[in-house]
Amino acid sequence: MKRFVQIACLLLLAACSGGSGGSGSAPRNLDNACSILDQRPGYLRAFRAAERKWGVPVHVQMATIYQESKFIADARTPLRYSLGVIPIGRQSSAFGYSQALDGTWKEYQNQEGGRRTRRDSIRDATDFMGWYMAATQRSLGISLNDARNQYLAYHDGRTGYRRGSYRAKPWLIRIAGEVGARSEMYRTQLASCR
Numbered sequence: 001m002k003r004f005v006q007i008a009c010l011l012l013l014a015a016c017s018g019g020s021g022g023s024g025s026a027p028r029n030l031d032n033a034c035s036i037l038d039q040r041p042g043y044l045r046a047f048r049a050a051e052r053k054w055g056v057p058v059h060v061q062m063a064t065i066y067q068e069s070k071f072i073a074d075a076r077t078p079l080r081y082s083l084g085v086i087p088i089g090r091q092s093s094a095f096g097y098s099q100a101l102d103g104t105w106k107e108y109q110n111q112e113g114g115r116r117t118r119r120d121s122i123r124d125a126t127d128f129m130g131w132y133m134a135a136t137q138r139s140l141g142i143s144l145n146d147a148r149n150q151y152l153a154y155h156d157g158r159t160g161y162r163r164g165s166y167r168a169k170p171w172l173i174r175i176a177g178e179v180g181a182r183s184e185m186y187r188t189q190l191a192s193c194r
Contacts, residue, residue, distance in 0.1 A: 026071040033062060033186040034193035036071065043071075046123040054130030055137075059190055060147045061126055063183035064154060067175065068099035073120040075099065097125035104132070129154075136161075148180030 027039040037044045047058040069075035093102035096119025108128050117124040133150050136142050139158055142149045153161035166172050
């Protein structure tokens, strides 16, 4: 009986975990901005449209999307488990390229995007990020070129950033530094793309 319960739990876990294959899969070689854009020409069109509309540079958008979803369209946060085996839901409602939370996405839809926008659309996700980061610049004065601090405000929210909540999260400060470094790496690479 115990063996049956273990197998049933594993099957349930496999059924709930879903996949990220197909159109949601990431491009190869995520350390090369030119390679990413060669594989997904639609990405560059989306990045440039958001840059024109909101002023957020392509390399800042790319570094943030890398950190949030690794360029996987249908990325989700990990499952939480009860008793170590029973899935009880996701860690948060974050979804898609930008890992926008349900509430923030609805705010974006109401103010800017409209009801038909989708978090698994690169164009909608980059427009969302531009909208969010431009509002961060207006309210907190963080430059749109400052990937590190824009990411801290993106992750913890503008109110959390203003309060300095990230200071109690050494792991987040480290990751924000990595986003800043990746942004600079992508900026250098983009200058040499065809």
